[in-house]
Amino acid sequence: MWAAVARGPGEVLHLERRPIPRAGPGEVLLRVGACGVCRTDLHVVDGELPGARYPVVPGHEVVGTVVAGEGFAAGARVGVPWLASTCGECPACCDDRENLCAHAQFTGFHRDGGFAEYVVAASKYCIPLVAGFTDVEVAPLLCAGLIGYRASRLAGAAKRVGMYGFGAAAHLLTQLLHWQEREVYAFTRPGELETQAFARKLGATWAGGTDEAPPAPLDAALIFAADGALVPVALAAVRPGGTVVCSGIHMSDLPRFPYQLLWGERVLRSVANLRRRDAEEYFPLAALAHVQPVTTTFRLDQANLALAELRQGAVQGAAVLLP
Numbered sequence: 001m002w003a004a005v006a007r008g009p010g011e012v013l014h015l016e017r018r019p020i021p022r023a024g025p026g027e028v029l030l031r032v033g034a035c036g037v038c039r040t041d042l043h044v045v046d047g048e049l050p051g052a053r054y055p056v057v058p059g060h061e062v063v064g065t066v067v068a069g070e071g072f073a074a075g076a077r078v079g080v081p082w083l084a085s086t087c088g089e090c091p092a093c094c095d096d097r098e099n100l101c102a103h104a105q106f107t108g109f110h111r112d113g114g115f116a117e118y119v120v121a122a123s124k125y126c127i128p129l130v131a132g133f134t135d136v137e138v139a140p141l142l143c144a145g146l147i148g149y150r151a152s153r154l155a156g157a158a159k160r161v162g163m164y165g166f167g168a169a170a171h172l173l174t175q176l177l178h179w180q181e182r183e184v185y186a187f188t189r190p191g192e193l194e195t196q197a198f199a200r201k202l203g204a205t206w207a208g209g210t211d212e213a214p215p216a217p218l219d220a221a222l223i224f225a226a227d228g229a230l231v232p233v234a235l236a237a238v239r240p241g242g243t244v245v246c247s248g249i250h251m252s253d254l255p256r257f258p259y260q261l262l263w264g265e266r267v268l269r270s271v272a273n274l275r276r277r278d279a280e281e282y283f284p285l286a287a288l289a290h291v292q293p294v295t296t297t298f299r300l301d302q303a304n305l306a307l308a309e310l311r312q313g314a315v316q317g318a319a320v321l322l323p
């Protein structure tokens with residue numbers, strides 16, 4: 001099979017011919033139909049995340065068809081998300097916080113992911129996929145959709161929700177929140193007028209640059225961009241008692257900021273990884289809300305191009321690889 005491989009931190013992906021992997025006990029072998037490209041893949045390739053195993057095949061928004069293995073019938077369509085396995089025994093696992101398991105393994109990080117024609121995954125951590133979405137459409141829901149959903153859940157019952165960085169996650173969450181009759185305030189890099197128009201088209205109440213203040217104080221702000229300088233900006237935009245959620249796995253250092261920005265019972269928190277339960281809640285909701293992923297597809301041999309466009313912010317919506 002062909003696979004796009006990160007051989008070491010900071011190296012471009014190399015297209016390699018590899019033997020098709022075999023499913024072990026409790027695993028399935030999938031033929032990959034589509035695999036979303038996430039900002040985390042960019043961090044893996046750039047070597048910004050400690051603990052990654054190189055060489056590794058990135059990709060953790062994998063949609064595949066079961067070829068062989070245990071737990072699913074051959075031909076079943078399943079998703080392979082970021083969470084590849086957990087220990088099932090630690091305090092986090094026993095307390096419904098498996099996303100925080102200290103011994104968790106991640107797809108496209110510890111284990112080979114979906115930038116390949118075939119992938120092996122632990123059956124218990126695969127997500128059975130609902131009908132109604134094509135492979136390309138459902139791929140970005142597996143991380144971008146889910147992390148946006150979890151971030152909005154952690155922000156509580158907010159009516160006015162700000163989103164800083166309008167990429168894959170924000171474009172999916174905007175549709176869900178719009179359907180829930182909540183207001184979305186979309187912040188893009190200053191001058192990105194096309195992305196601002198895109199946000200309005202998807203239901204955002206307001207869209208502007210990160211250098212602008214929202215027209216009204218926000219109940220919550222979700223930061224999807226990897227820029228730590230946005231934290232004080234977002235804190236300044238939320239009302240007293242409001243929450244700011246940092247949704248990326250990696251962020252540049254936070255600048256010093258006056259305590260006054262946090263004062264007033266504002267909450268600053270992160271969201272880390274995802275539980276299987278988040279997927280059980282999210283997928284039916286996304287179908288009900290008729291979330292329509294906007295995607296740009298790339299062939300597997302264009303994986304480096306997909307990453308480059310993602311880095312530049314040139315992809316509107318989500319990038320998806322077709323192995």
Ligand SMILES: [Zn+2]
Pocket residue numbers: 038039040041060082143144
């Ligand atoms: Zn991701």
Ligand SMILES: [Zn+2]
Pocket residue numbers: 086087088089090091092093101102103104
């Ligand atoms: Zn655990």
